Amino acid sequence: MHALNKPSMTQAAKRAKRKLVLEITAYLSPIILIIVVFVFAPLAIILFFSFLKSGEYGQIVYSFTFENIRAVLSGGYGKVFLQSLYLALQTNVLCILFGYPIAYYITRYGGKWKTLWIFMIIVPSWSSYLIRLYALKTIIGTNGIINGLLMNLHIISEPIQILYTPFAVALGLVFAWLPFMILPIYAALEGLDRSVLEAATDLGATPVRRFFRVILPLTRGGLLSGSILVFIPTVGEWLVPHIFGGSKIMMAGSLVAQKFTAVGNIPLGSSLAIMLATTLILILYLTIKWGGREALEKAI
Amino acid sequence: MQASNTGDTNTEPGICLEVRNVVKRFGDLTAVDHVNLKIREGEIFSFLGPSGCGKSTLLRVVAGLENQDLGDVFIAGLNVNDLPPYKRDCNTVFQSHALFPHMTVAKNIGFGLVERKISKSEIKKRVAEKIELVNLGGMEDRLPEQLSGGQQQRVALARSLILEPTVLLLDEPLAALDRKLRKEMQIELKRIQREVGTTFLNVTHDQKEALSVSDRIGIMNAGAFLQIGSPDEIYEKPRSIFVASFMGATNIFTGNVVSKKDGRIEIETPDGLKIFAPEPEGCAGDAITGFSVHPELISLESATADAPPTDPREQTEFHGKIKEVFYQGDFSEFTVALKETDMLMTVHLTRGKGYRTQLPEGQDVTVSWDYGSNNVLTG
Amino acid sequence: MKKKKIASKVLGAMSVLTLIFLWAPVLLIIVFSFSTNKYGVAWDEFTFKWYLKLFHNDAVRDALIRSLIIAGVTVVVSTLIGTITAYGLYKLNFKGKQFLRTSILLPIVFPSIVTGSALLVFFTRFIHIPLGYPSIIIAHIVFCSPLAVFIILGRMQRFDWSWEEAAMDLGATRVRTFIRVTGPQLMPGIMASAMLIFPWSFDDFVITYFVAGVGSTTLPIYVFSQLRFGSTPVINTIGTLFVALTMTGMLLMFLLQKKTKTSG
Known part of the structure; x- marks a missing residue:
C-alpha cells in the first residue's frame, strides 16, 4: 500500500508545484517585470551613479568617489534634508490637527450628507495637484484676492508679501496633503463598532475621556496610514517649495530637481535621490515594523 | 489496487462514485484522512459530522474544487483525479447558492447547457422542464436578488440537475435557511431526488436533516468515517462513543463484558454497575468498550420502598434523584443523579400517555428500561 | 446635553472652514x-472669451491631445496589468508574496521626484529609450499599474468566489468562467480603477516633467511653463477643465459603486 502511494503523492505535489509556477508566471510576470526593470533597476543605477564623478561639462566621469555622498551628508545639503524632514513632520502634525476634527464630524454628524462630504474631500485629493497649487498661489499672490480684500477694507495700505515665506510653504504643504490625512482617519472612524463606544459611555467614560481612551487608540491605524500618505511624499516635495518658496525655501526634492534639470550634475543628483530614497525606505520599514504591513496597504 | 495504479476504469455494478484511500492535507492539518467510500446509484447519501470534520473538503475533492494529496476518485467508473471540475460528471449545489447575480433565473439554470453548446431552442425547453420540476413557474425572468432563500435554493438545484450529472453534490445547501423553510426544503429535496433518480451526496451538520432525507449516512470526525449505515442503524445502533453522543444518545457508560449467556452479554462498568445487553452479531466480547441508552427509551417512576425487584436480565433499573428538569414543550428533559454511581443520566418524557408533570426536582426516582435498549459500543 | 450641542457646533464650524480652505x-x-479680468485674479464681467482663446491656442491643443493619448494608453495597459x-495575488500563495506586495506599493508611496529622476537616468544613460511618448507612457504605467492592482484587489476581497467555483462546476473552463462570470462581476471594480487612473495619469506633472525630454509638452507641463508669467485667465480655464474632468470621473465612480452596492 505504502509503496504504491508514495510515488503518487510526490507526483501530485510536483504537479501542484509546476502548476503554481506556471500560474505565477502567467499572472504576475508583467508586474514583476515592471517592478524589477523600472523600479529596482533605476534605483540601482542611481545608486551606482552616486559614486561617480561629474565632469566639467556635466558629463559623467566613470571613476569611483565618495565625494557626492559626503557632500550630501554635510553642510548645506544636510541642512536642507533636515529642513525637509522638519517641514514634513510639521505638515503631518498640522494635517492631523485639522483633519481629525473634520473626519470625526463627518462620521458622527454627517448623516445624509455623508456621501457629499466625502465626495468633497476626495475630489481635491484626485484633482490636479499642480492646478490646486496654482489656484492657491493665485489667491495669496501679491495681486491676489487676499491682498485685494485686505486693501479694500483698509486694513493694509500696501500688498503684504505672503508668497516666498516659510508660512506660504507650510500653507501650501498642508493645502496639498490634507485630504490624504482626512480619508484614512475617516475610514478608521467609520469602521469603529458603535457598541464599543456605547460600552465606554455605559462604563462611565465622559465624552472627552472616551475619545482619548477608546476612540483615539482604535483609530491609530488610520492615523498611521494617513501619516504614510502625507509624511513620505512631503519629504520629497519639490513643487510646493518651488512655487511657494521661490529660491528662498528649499527642500530635498528641490535639490534633486536642481541637480538633474538646471545644473546637470547627475552623480550629485543621484546621491541626493538615493539619500532621499534610503531615508524614506527606512521610515517605511520602521512603520511596517511598528504598525504592521497592513497600515501600508490600507493607506492605498 | 491494480486499477488505482494503472487503469482509469472501475466497473463495479451499482456503484456510481468511489473514493479510494483519499488524503487531503492543509499544511499540518489532515482534513481528509485515508477515506474509502462507495456510493450506490440512486441513493441519497449524507456526510454528517461536526464543523471542521472534513466533510466539506471531501465533497470538494469529489467535485474537483480541491485536489487530493493521495488516493483516487472514480465517478461512474472513471478515474477523475486529473480532470478539472468542468470535465467531471458531477455538479455541486453550494451552501451560499452561488447564483450568478447578473443573470436571470432562466439564464442561471441554462448556464451549463450554454457551455455544452446546445441549441437555444433545446436549452429553452430543458430549462422550462427544470423550472417546473422545482416549482418556480413564473420566476424565469427574475434576478437572484429578487428571490427568497428557498427559491434561490431551488434555482441552484435546477441549475445543477439540468446537466444530468451522475452524482449531485450538495454542500450544506439548507444550512442558511430558517428552521421552517429547512424542513420544507428537506421534503422537496427528497421529492425531487425520487423524481429524477440522480444520486445525491449531501453534506450536513444537522442530525435531523440527515436522518430524514438520507438513504444512508456516513458519520465523519477528524477526517475519517466512523460509521456508515442507514438512518435507523446510525441512530439506534451507534457503534462508538462519538457517534452515540453525536446522535443524541447522551447516556453513555464505559465497561467490559463479564459474562455471555443465552444471547445476552453482561457488562460491568468501572463503578461496579452491571447490565445485560443483547449479544451483538459478529463482535468479539473483548472489543466491547461500553454501552449507551437513548434518553427517550427510559421510563421514570417515583421511588417506592416496597417495589418488587425486577429481573436485571429483562429490565435495567437504577435509582437516583431528579437534579434538574428542563421543560421543552413536547417533552421534558430530566437530569437524574444516580445513587449507585456519581453519574448523571438524561431522561426524556414525551407528553401523552404516561407523561408526569408532578416529578419535582429533588424527588427520589427509579429509572428503568428494557435490556434490549442497551446498545453496545465498540469504540 | 447643551454641552454636547456646542461641541458638535464647534466641530461643524471647523469642518466647514477646512472644506472652504480646500475648495x-x-x-x-x-x-x-x-x-474679463486679464490677469485672471479678480471678477470684472462675465465672458467666454478665454475659453475661445484656449481652443485656438495650438500649444494648448497639442499638449491636450498628447496628455489624452498618454492617459488613454496608460489606463488601458495599467488596468489590464x-x-x-x-x-x-488574490488566488496564489507562494513564498515572497508579501515582499512582492510591498514592492508593488513602492511606486505609489515613493516621492515622484525619486521615481522621476531615477527613470530619467535609466532611460537616457542605460537603456536609451527615446524621451517622449515611450518614456512618458512607461513611466506612467510604472506608477499607475500598482494603483490599479490595489484598487482591484480591494474589490476582489469583497467578491463571492463561490460564483467562480459554481461556473467551473457547471462545465465552464477557466477562460469561459472569466468571460461569463468573474469578468462581468469584477467589471465595476475594473472600471472604477480605470476612472481613478485616468486623472492620475492625466494630471501627473513631476514624473512626466523629468522623463518628457524636449518638445513633449503635456498639459500639466504646459501649465507649469506658464506659471512663471504669474496667473493668467488661460490657465484658469485649463484648471477649470481639469477639475471638471476629475469631478466627472469621480461622479461616475460613485454611481458605479452605488450600482454594485444595490445589486450585490
Whole structure:
C-alpha cells in the first residue's frame, strides 16, 4: 500500500508545484517585470551613479568617489534634508490637527450628507495637484484676492508679501496633503463598532475621556496610514517649495530637481535621490515594523 | 489496487462514485484522512459530522474544487483525479447558492447547457422542464436578488440537475435557511431526488436533516468515517462513543463484558454497575468498550420502598434523584443523579400517555428500561 | 446635553472652514476663468472669451491631445496589468508574496521626484529609450499599474468566489468562467480603477516633467511653463477643465459603486 502511494503523492505535489509556477508566471510576470526593470533597476543605477564623478561639462566621469555622498551628508545639503524632514513632520502634525476634527464630524454628524462630504474631500485629493497649487498661489499672490480684500477694507495700505515665506510653504504643504490625512482617519472612524463606544459611555467614560481612551487608540491605524500618505511624499516635495518658496525655501526634492534639470550634475543628483530614497525606505520599514504591513496597504 | 495504479476504469455494478484511500492535507492539518467510500446509484447519501470534520473538503475533492494529496476518485467508473471540475460528471449545489447575480433565473439554470453548446431552442425547453420540476413557474425572468432563500435554493438545484450529472453534490445547501423553510426544503429535496433518480451526496451538520432525507449516512470526525449505515442503524445502533453522543444518545457508560449467556452479554462498568445487553452479531466480547441508552427509551417512576425487584436480565433499573428538569414543550428533559454511581443520566418524557408533570426536582426516582435498549459500543 | 450641542457646533464650524480652505482657491479660479479680468485674479464681467482663446491656442491643443493619448494608453495597459496581477495575488500563495506586495506599493508611496529622476537616468544613460511618448507612457504605467492592482484587489476581497467555483462546476473552463462570470462581476471594480487612473495619469506633472525630454509638452507641463508669467485667465480655464474632468470621473465612480452596492 505504502509503496504504491508514495510515488503518487510526490507526483501530485510536483504537479501542484509546476502548476503554481506556471500560474505565477502567467499572472504576475508583467508586474514583476515592471517592478524589477523600472523600479529596482533605476534605483540601482542611481545608486551606482552616486559614486561617480561629474565632469566639467556635466558629463559623467566613470571613476569611483565618495565625494557626492559626503557632500550630501554635510553642510548645506544636510541642512536642507533636515529642513525637509522638519517641514514634513510639521505638515503631518498640522494635517492631523485639522483633519481629525473634520473626519470625526463627518462620521458622527454627517448623516445624509455623508456621501457629499466625502465626495468633497476626495475630489481635491484626485484633482490636479499642480492646478490646486496654482489656484492657491493665485489667491495669496501679491495681486491676489487676499491682498485685494485686505486693501479694500483698509486694513493694509500696501500688498503684504505672503508668497516666498516659510508660512506660504507650510500653507501650501498642508493645502496639498490634507485630504490624504482626512480619508484614512475617516475610514478608521467609520469602521469603529458603535457598541464599543456605547460600552465606554455605559462604563462611565465622559465624552472627552472616551475619545482619548477608546476612540483615539482604535483609530491609530488610520492615523498611521494617513501619516504614510502625507509624511513620505512631503519629504520629497519639490513643487510646493518651488512655487511657494521661490529660491528662498528649499527642500530635498528641490535639490534633486536642481541637480538633474538646471545644473546637470547627475552623480550629485543621484546621491541626493538615493539619500532621499534610503531615508524614506527606512521610515517605511520602521512603520511596517511598528504598525504592521497592513497600515501600508490600507493607506492605498 | 491494480486499477488505482494503472487503469482509469472501475466497473463495479451499482456503484456510481468511489473514493479510494483519499488524503487531503492543509499544511499540518489532515482534513481528509485515508477515506474509502462507495456510493450506490440512486441513493441519497449524507456526510454528517461536526464543523471542521472534513466533510466539506471531501465533497470538494469529489467535485474537483480541491485536489487530493493521495488516493483516487472514480465517478461512474472513471478515474477523475486529473480532470478539472468542468470535465467531471458531477455538479455541486453550494451552501451560499452561488447564483450568478447578473443573470436571470432562466439564464442561471441554462448556464451549463450554454457551455455544452446546445441549441437555444433545446436549452429553452430543458430549462422550462427544470423550472417546473422545482416549482418556480413564473420566476424565469427574475434576478437572484429578487428571490427568497428557498427559491434561490431551488434555482441552484435546477441549475445543477439540468446537466444530468451522475452524482449531485450538495454542500450544506439548507444550512442558511430558517428552521421552517429547512424542513420544507428537506421534503422537496427528497421529492425531487425520487423524481429524477440522480444520486445525491449531501453534506450536513444537522442530525435531523440527515436522518430524514438520507438513504444512508456516513458519520465523519477528524477526517475519517466512523460509521456508515442507514438512518435507523446510525441512530439506534451507534457503534462508538462519538457517534452515540453525536446522535443524541447522551447516556453513555464505559465497561467490559463479564459474562455471555443465552444471547445476552453482561457488562460491568468501572463503578461496579452491571447490565445485560443483547449479544451483538459478529463482535468479539473483548472489543466491547461500553454501552449507551437513548434518553427517550427510559421510563421514570417515583421511588417506592416496597417495589418488587425486577429481573436485571429483562429490565435495567437504577435509582437516583431528579437534579434538574428542563421543560421543552413536547417533552421534558430530566437530569437524574444516580445513587449507585456519581453519574448523571438524561431522561426524556414525551407528553401523552404516561407523561408526569408532578416529578419535582429533588424527588427520589427509579429509572428503568428494557435490556434490549442497551446498545453496545465498540469504540 | 447643551454641552454636547456646542461641541458638535464647534466641530461643524471647523469642518466647514477646512472644506472652504480646500475648495476656495479652486472655486475662485473657476470663477475667474469666466471673468474679463486679464490677469485672471479678480471678477470684472462675465465672458467666454478665454475659453475661445484656449481652443485656438495650438500649444494648448497639442499638449491636450498628447496628455489624452498618454492617459488613454496608460489606463488601458495599467488596468489590464492591474487585473491579472490582482487576480494572481488574490488566488496564489507562494513564498515572497508579501515582499512582492510591498514592492508593488513602492511606486505609489515613493516621492515622484525619486521615481522621476531615477527613470530619467535609466532611460537616457542605460537603456536609451527615446524621451517622449515611450518614456512618458512607461513611466506612467510604472506608477499607475500598482494603483490599479490595489484598487482591484480591494474589490476582489469583497467578491463571492463561490460564483467562480459554481461556473467551473457547471462545465465552464477557466477562460469561459472569466468571460461569463468573474469578468462581468469584477467589471465595476475594473472600471472604477480605470476612472481613478485616468486623472492620475492625466494630471501627473513631476514624473512626466523629468522623463518628457524636449518638445513633449503635456498639459500639466504646459501649465507649469506658464506659471512663471504669474496667473493668467488661460490657465484658469485649463484648471477649470481639469477639475471638471476629475469631478466627472469621480461622479461616475460613485454611481458605479452605488450600482454594485444595490445589486450585490
